[in-house]
Amino acid sequence: MAFDPLQERGIPLDEQLRNWRELNVTPIDPDAADPYTRCRIITMNGIEVEAVMFSHHAARHCSDPDVKRRLVQVRYIESQQQKAVNWLLPGSSSVLETTIAYEQVAVDLTAWVARMEPDPYLKQAYQFGVLEDFDHLYRYANLYEMIEHRKADKIVDRLTEVMPGRPTYLHHRDPVDNVRRPYERSRTEPLSRLHALTITAAEQQTMNFYMNVGPLHMEPIARQLYQEIGMVEEEHVTHYESLVDPGESWWEMLLNHEFNECYLYHSFMETETDPRVRAIWELHLGMELEHLRLAGELFKRFDGRDPEQVLAPALPPPVTFESNKGYIRDLLTTQVDVTTLGTGYVREAHERFTRMQQAVMGGEEPPSERVIEDNRAISGREYRLETEGPHPVGVRLTP
Ligand SMILES: [Fe+2]
Numbered sequence: 001m002a003f004d005p006l007q008e009r010g011i012p013l014d015e016q017l018r019n020w021r022e023l024n025v026t027p028i029d030p031d032a033a034d035p036y037t038r039c040r041i042i043t044m045n046g047i048e049v050e051a052v053m054f055s056h057h058a059a060r061h062c063s064d065p066d067v068k069r070r071l072v073q074v075r076y077i078e079s080q081q082q083k084a085v086n087w088l089l090p091g092s093s094s095v096l097e098t099t100i101a102y103e104q105v106a107v108d109l110t111a112w113v114a115r116m117e118p119d120p121y122l123k124q125a126y127q128f129g130v131l132e133d134f135d136h137l138y139r140y141a142n143l144y145e146m147i148e149h150r151k152a153d154k155i156v157d158r159l160t161e162v163m164p165g166r167p168t169y170l171h172h173r174d175p176v177d178n179v180r181r182p183y184e185r186s187r188t189e190p191l192s193r194l195h196a197l198t199i200t201a202a203e204q205q206t207m208n209f210y211m212n213v214g215p216l217h218m219e220p221i222a223r224q225l226y227q228e229i230g231m232v233e234e235e236h237v238t239h240y241e242s243l244v245d246p247g248e249s250w251w252e253m254l255l256n257h258e259f260n261e262c263y264l265y266h267s268f269m270e271t272e273t274d275p276r277v278r279a280i281w282e283l284h285l286g287m288e289l290e291h292l293r294l295a296g297e298l299f300k301r302f303d304g305r306d307p308e309q310v311l312a313p314a315l316p317p318p319v320t321f322e323s324n325k326g327y328i329r330d331l332l333t334t335q336v337d338v339t340t341l342g343t344g345y346v347r348e349a350h351e352r353f354t355r356m357q358q359a360v361m362g363g364e365e366p367p368s369e370r371v372i373e374d375n376r377a378i379s380g381r382e383y384r385l386e387t388e389g390p391h392p393v394g395v396r397l398t399p
């Protein structure tokens, strides 16, 4: 039976508040947990942070005090949801271990979305981006071996390969070449709207995470690598957010946000392997159904349309964390040397790209290359996790 969030009853808003004891969730055991449970936690944290920040921005553009009060009532609950979700992560993991998990999310979530995306232009945007986060995973895994003397397969558990993607130094494009063409809200498939919201939220939390935790490291190479990859995540947020039609009203955007939260909690409820975490996805789904209903009321009142006119009639197939090794290898073979020019994609290093590269490198080797060389010097070889055989293409390792 298809699940239609507009037809389901949620938890009434005045029953959604949790006390401190209820918010004090027991974290997952990092050694025993399914890596994809951790990936779902990180994804939902990104989604809840986006829900909170979007609501703040909406409130700042809203002059009606009653509507502002309605927004904050829901926002307070979103904020509690964010706490419950993110506090499932155990404090015993290092910042770098969490970083590696963030990049695993970026790889397997974006690959899934790329595979499911119906619009070819949007699909290309995800295929393009995933090869970059795939490379970040490899750079951080080498940093991890070098400074924490551990191997990333302890975190990614052979579900995701670790090897070069599109080399990170090639991600530094002129900012104007990161702006994509948006979908058209009247013509796009509802699934495409959900995809763009999800990946934007995931990249945004990664960007925020690196800008905050980068300077918590003491090792110079770690501090520099977080700066470099942090700048790429800024590019990724621009790349993905520009896919969304800016012509959506605040109320349509709110409606899409709440619908997407329903979609993802429902997806993760269906696919979660840890029963305790699954219970949280189910509880939060019950809350989101009510958020969606309330957003629908605002949409009807201010946009004069029915939510059914813009939302999918039922939820699409669940967003699923699974291995994408073959898919990534195919993309490496066909797209590793692609860059952007304007809103399109090209294979040659055009003039604006070359100028940006020269300006940002300052005539030196970037941290993302040095980290590999440094680890080779210390460990006798670089770190890779190639479970499916040798790397499909030779990737140039020095600029
Ligand atoms: Fe939420």
Ligand SMILES: [Fe+2]
Pocket (backbone or CB within 6 Å): 103, 106, 132, 133, 136, 137, 206, 229, 233
């Ligand atoms: Fe990344």
Ligand SMILES: [Fe+2]
Pocket (backbone or CB within 6 Å): 106, 133, 203, 206, 232, 233, 236
């Ligand atoms: Fe990214």
Ligand SMILES: [Fe+2]
Pocket (backbone or CB within 6 Å): 051, 078, 257, 258, 261, 288, 291
């Ligand atoms: Fe919500």
